[in-house]
Amino acid sequence: MNAERQIVDTGEIRAAIAGEIRALRDRQGLSLAELGERAGLKESTLQKIESGKRDVQLPELAAIAEVLNISWLKLLQTVQDSLDRK
Numbered sequence: 001m002n003a004e005r006q007i008v009d010t011g012e013i014r015a016a017i018a019g020e021i022r023a024l025r026d027r028q029g030l031s032l033a034e035l036g037e038r039a040g041l042k043e044s045t046l047q048k049i050e051s052g053k054r055d056v057q058l059p060e061l062a063a064i065a066e067v068l069n070i071s072w073l074k075l076l077q078t079v080q081d082s083l084d085r086k
Helices: 010-027 032-039 043-050 058-067 072-084
Strands: none
């Protein structure tokens, strides 16, 4: 681990997770309603998560990731990699 690594604020993390979920959903051609139905989440909850207005809980992230055909760990790794490039 890089000792000079900067601390990222939670808002930046929330926005990066939101962006990755939205990008994966868009690539798969799913609406918020479709993702919500398949993941067992309300569309309004997903809207808040994707807009960065609400933190995503791990069980929610796991359900979303499963529908999007990615492990929750891989999704978070992708987010971490994007934050590291900043």
